[in-house]
Amino acid sequence: MINSVVLVGRAGQDPDMKYFESGKVKTTFSIAVNRWDSKTKAEVTDWFNVELWDKLAEVAGEYVKKGKLVVIDGKLMSSKWNDASGAQRERFFIRASHLRLLSGGKSDQGVA
Numbered sequence: 001m002i003n004s005v006v007l008v009g010r011a012g013q014d015p016d017m018k019y020f021e022s023g024k025v026k027t028t029f030s031i032a033v034n035r036w037d038s039k040t041k042a043e044v045t046d047w048f049n050v051e052l053w054d055k056l057a058e059v060a061g062e063y064v065k066k067g068k069l070v071v072i073d074g075k076l077m078s079s080k081w082n083d084a085s086g087a088q089r090e091r092f093f094i095r096a097s098h099l100r101l102l103s104g105g106k107s108d109q110g111v112a
Contacts (some may be wrong), residue, residue: 010032
């Protein structure tokens with residue numbers, strides 16, 4: 001079995017960076033990916049949450065900006081928790097292992 005995701009889309013907002021006492025860095029942002037819906041004969045936007053860690057997180061925090069075209073390569077992950085009312089919740093996100101910046105200035109270079 002293979003869990004591999006490649007997305008090309010635009011950042012939905014500037015990245016949110018978090019620094020942990022352990023020295024780890026996590027950066028999150030969403031990307032909008034357009035696709036054609038043959039039933040409605042219209043373009044549809046799908047939104048994906050992206051999570052990056054360590055050096056890749058630092059690069060994303062510095063160079064990714066809202067509206068920037070990016071390529072994300074990673075795997076689909078899920079996170080489960082109980083909310084304040086005790087109901088179990090789950091969210092899906094992409095844990096990126098590669099990031100490529102496609103638009104805007106001198107930072108248009110691939111990052112592994």
